[in-house]
Amino acid sequence: xxxxxxxxxxxxxxxxxxxxxxxxxxxxxxxxxxxxxxxxxxxxxxxxxxxxxxxxxxxxxxxxxxxxxxxxxxxxxxxxxxxxxxxxxxxxxxxxxxxxxxxxxxxxxxxxxxxxxxxxxxxxxxxxxxxxxxxxxxxxxxxxxxxxxxxxxxxxxxxxxxxxxxxxxxxxxxxxxxxxxxxxxxxxxxxxxxxxxxxxxxxxxxxxxxxxxxxxxxxxxxxxxxxxxxxxxxxxxxxxxxxxxxxxxxxxxxxxxxxxxxxxxxxxxxxxxxxxxxxxxxxx
Numbered sequence: 001x002x003x004x005x006x007x008x009x010x011x012x013x014x015x016x017x018x019x020x021x022x023x024x025x026x027x028x029x030x031x032x033x034x035x036x037x038x039x040x041x042x043x044x045x046x047x048x049x050x051x052x053x054x055x056x057x058x059x060x061x062x063x064x065x066x067x068x069x070x071x072x073x074x075x076x077x078x079x080x081x082x083x084x085x086x087x088x089x090x091x092x093x094x095x096x097x098x099x100x101x102x103x104x105x106x107x108x109x110x111x112x113x114x115x116x117x118x119x120x121x122x123x124x125x126x127x128x129x130x131x132x133x134x135x136x137x138x139x140x141x142x143x144x145x146x147x148x149x150x151x152x153x154x155x156x157x158x159x160x161x162x163x164x165x166x167x168x169x170x171x172x173x174x175x176x177x178x179x180x181x182x183x184x185x186x187x188x189x190x191x192x193x194x195x196x197x198x199x200x201x202x203x204x205x206x207x208x209x210x211x212x213x214x215x216x217x218x219x220x221x222x223x224x225x226x227x228x229x230x231x232x233x234x235x236x237x238x239x240x241x242x243x244x245x246x247x248x249x250x251x252x253x254x255x256x257x258x259x260x261x262x263x264x265x266x267x268x269x270x271x272x273x274x275x276x277x278x279x280x281x282x283x284x
Contacts, residue, residue: 004040006050008033014049025055118167118174120150126246128254130198132228137244137258144257146175147211147221156261158186158241160268163231165245165261166210172218176210177247177257179231186265187236196229198250205229207247209255226250239265 002019013030019040028035034055041050122145125138142153142165153165155173161183168174182205183189196204207223227249234242246258 002040004050006038006052008035009051009054010035015052120152120167122150126256126258128248128256130228130248130250132195132197132230132246135228135230135246135258137230137232137246138260140259142245142257142259142261144255144259145253146177146209146255146257147251148253148255149175149211151175151257153257153259153261156263157266158189158263159266160184160186161189162268163243163263165257172212173210174212176208178208178210179229179245179247180206180208184268186241186263189233189241190236192233194229194231196227198226198228201225207249209249209251221251223249223251236265241265 003016004019005014005016007014008028008031010033011028011031013028015026015028017026017037021037022039024037025034026037027033035052036055038050038052120143123143125140126136126144128145129135142156144151151167153167154169155164155166157164157166161181163179163181164173164176165178166173166176168176181189181194194205202225204225207227207229209221209223211219213219227247230244230246232244241263242260243263244260247256249255
């Protein structure tokens with residue numbers, strides 16, 4: 001007698017039986033279901049795994065053991081395909097996460113700190129006055145007090161007839177005085193002296209006081225009379241214009257500036273940054 005193997009149709013347990021047991025009923029040692037032992041395979045087909053039939057469920061007509069074996073062999077392929085598909089999805093998601101990781105993990109950038117505002121002491125060798133008779137202009141660089149804050153001229157520009165004395169490296173300046181004179185080109189002012197008393201009626205040169213508020217926004221205040229101005233230009237040379245100035249303004253802070261300057265002579269433009277710009281305006 002030869003032995004052969006078959007599978008339980010309920011739990012799939014492999015069972016070994018003698019070839020003479022075909023068609024008999026036995027109990028599966030694993031799931032304890034009653035099954036009918038299949039007929040032993042013909043010679044040359046011993047590598048096939050046959051399937052028994054459950055007693056309560058007779059084998060359907062035309063049942064082919066080879067088709068059962070094919071299904072058993074194909075099922076791992078389906079499982080492998082599903083696994084491969086899941087792996088591809090996971091790898092794709094990982095790649096996308098890697099690509100977006102920089103944006104996902106990027107922390108909000110901290111705002112740049114505000115540029116510190118330069119401050120200078122108010123000079124002690126000059127003072128605010130509205131009388132020009134005995135006013136002396138120092139040889140040192142123009143300095144003073146503008147809008148209640150110490151002022152030092154760090155750049156002087158003469159564009160057309162507009163003289164700008166500025167503190168700060170950017171425009172609009174942190175502090176500044178602009179004097180608008182009736183001249184088309186800066187060179188025309190060579191050797192000129194301008195003297196304006198507080199009681200002199202218009203027309204007189206326009207003066208613009210410039211500063212920045214607590215939010216670093218530009219603020220201007222115009223003066224068309226009531227101020228004092230003493231301005232003397234030297235001779236233009238190599239695009240530079242030397243000069244001296246004293247200016248006293250009738251504002252509540254008693255703004256003033258006095259000293260020497262050497263202005264860059266620049267060609268006037270239709271819209272010059274030295275000309276009055278739209279900004280907060282506080283009328284005198």
